[in-house]
Amino acid sequence: xxxxxxxxxxxxxxxxxxxxxxxxxxxxxxxxxxxxxxxxxxxxxxxxxxxxxxxxxxxxxxxxxxxxxxxxxxxxxxxxxxxxxxxxxxxxxxxxxxxxxxxxxxxxxxxxxxxxxxxxxxxxxxxxxxxxxxxxxxxxxxxxxxxxxxxxxxxxxxxxxxxxxxxxxxxxxxxxxxxxxxxxxxxxxxxxxxxxxxxxx
Ligand SMILES: [Zn+2]
Numbered sequence: 001x002x003x004x005x006x007x008x009x010x011x012x013x014x015x016x017x018x019x020x021x022x023x024x025x026x027x028x029x030x031x032x033x034x035x036x037x038x039x040x041x042x043x044x045x046x047x048x049x050x051x052x053x054x055x056x057x058x059x060x061x062x063x064x065x066x067x068x069x070x071x072x073x074x075x076x077x078x079x080x081x082x083x084x085x086x087x088x089x090x091x092x093x094x095x096x097x098x099x100x101x102x103x104x105x106x107x108x109x110x111x112x113x114x115x116x117x118x119x120x121x122x123x124x125x126x127x128x129x130x131x132x133x134x135x136x137x138x139x140x141x142x143x144x145x146x147x148x149x150x151x152x153x154x155x156x157x158x159x160x161x162x163x164x165x166x167x168x169x170x171x172x173x174x175x176x177x178x179x180x181x182x183x184x185x186x187x188x189x190x191x192x193x194x195x196x197x198x199x200x201x
Contacts (some may be wrong), residue, residue, distance in 0.1 A: 012124035024196060035188045044194035048164025049101040049125025052198045056159065057104045058091045064107070064135045070103050070148065071131075074155040079161075081186040082194060087159065100124035103162040105155070107131055109138040115155040116141070116179065127162035131155050153181035163189060163195045 011183040022079050024042050056075050058068050068091060076088040087103070097104040101124065108130045110118055116138060118130040132138045134146040155176055173187035 001106045003074045014015035035191050037188070037192035037195060040188055040192040042189055042196055043166040043168065044193050044197055045121065045161070045166055046082075047125075047127075048197050049201075051101045051125065051201055053088045054125065054163060055102045056087050056089045057097055057101070057102055058089055059093065060091050061093045062107075064104065064133075066146075067107050067133050067135060067151070068153050070133070071155050073152055074159050077152070077156050077186070078159060078194075081191055082198075085131060086163065086194060086198065087142070097128075100126055101128055103159065105131070107133045107136040109136050111114045114140060117158040125164075129155070129158040129162050131158060131160070149180075149181040150179065153184060153199045154179055156186075160190060160194070163194060165193050188191050
């Protein structure tokens with residue numbers, strides 16, 4: 001695979017959850033890590049959790065140690081961006097997965113279009129997040145594609161879907177619909193959307 005081909009493959013790798021979306025303008029002067037949210041347009045899912053922090057279940061019986069580490073890092077990245085605990089990683093051996101406001105992390109080879117991550121919403125803020133990693137390589141990409149940075153990016157992106165955020169138009173945002181860990185940062189729109197979801201609970 002040439003570098004040029006890789007550039008193409010990096011596009012459109014993350015799919016939308018297909019949820020209904022609401023658009024809000026944040027009116028409150030929320031300030032998180034020096035970001036003012038006044039007037040920021042956010043796109044949030046109507047399937048957002050009903051309570052924060054949300055538990056992120058990491059079943060150590062089915063996840064590799066490396067994947068658990070990356071998923072914990074994803075949660076820490078979100079908490080750090082928000083300056084507060086939004087998600088609480090919970091490791092267990094039972095896959096406790098039925099409680100409200102719980103995200104269950106899976107690693108799996110996804111056979112859905114070009115997706116390398118997929119979030120499925122259920123009721124009461126309960127979601128499944130599927131992520132392809134080096135231990136569950138899909139049909140499209142070689143194992144070398146699933147670097148730490150790539151898996152971290154996809155896991156964080158999908159975790160944010162599970163928390164109620166939708167895709168953003170800004171291609172530099174982590175919540176852009178296409179994966180590119182070398183350019184993507186957690187944007188003001190992401191921070192403000194999440195702040196709004198947390199504040200309105
Ligand atoms: Zn997505």
